[in-house]
Amino acid sequence: MIHRIVKMEFDPSKVEEFLSNFEENKSKIRAFAGCYKLKLLQDKHNTNIFFTYSDWVDSESLENYRNSELFKGVWAKTKVLFNAKPVAWSTKIVDSE
Numbered sequence: 112m113i114h115r116i117v118k119m120e121f122d123p124s125k126v127e128e129f130l131s132n133f134e135e136n137k138s139k140i141r142a143f144a145g146c147y148k149l150k151l152l153q154d155k156h157n158t159n160i161f162f163t164y165s166d167w168v169d170s171e172s173l174e175n176y177r178n179s180e181l182f183k184g185v186w187a188k189t190k191v192l193f194n195a196k197p198v199a200w201s202t203k204i205v206d207s208e
Contacts, residue, residue, distance in 0.1 A: 112147075113167040117199040123159045125192035132188045139181055140165075145172020159194070173201065 121129050133151055141149050147166040154160035167173040176182050190197075 112203070113170055113173050114202045114204065115163070115165045115167060115173060115199065116202060117163045117197055119161050119163070119189070119193060119197045120157075120195035121159045121161070121192050122194040125194075126159055129161070129189060129192050132185065136181070136185050140176070140185070143176050143179070143181065145169070145175065170201070 119129075137149060137151070140146060145168040147168065148164075150164040152162040152164060154162075167176070
C-alpha cells in the first residue's frame with residue numbers, strides 16, 4: 112500500500128478555481144484502478160494551502176494514474192494556479208493503531 116501526500120499552495124485568488132476542478136474530478140480519481148481513498152485537506156491557518164492524501168494499492172497503480180490522461184488533464188488545470196512549488200511524498204505506514 113502506498114500513501115501519497117501532496118502539498119499544494121495556491122494563489123489565494125485561485126483557490127475557488129482549484130476547488131471547482133477538484134470537485135469535477137474527485138469521483139473519477141477515486142474510481143481509478145488501484146485507488147482506495149482520496150482526501151482533500153486544507154491548512155487551518157493558511158487557507159490557500161491544501162493537501163491531497165490518497166491510498167494506492169501499489170507503486171504501479173500510482174504510476175498508472177500519474178501517466179493517465181485523467182491525471183494529465185487535472186494537473187494541467189491545477190499547476191497554473193500554484194504560487195509555490197508543490198511537494199509530494201509517497202509513504203508507508205510504520206506504526207498504526
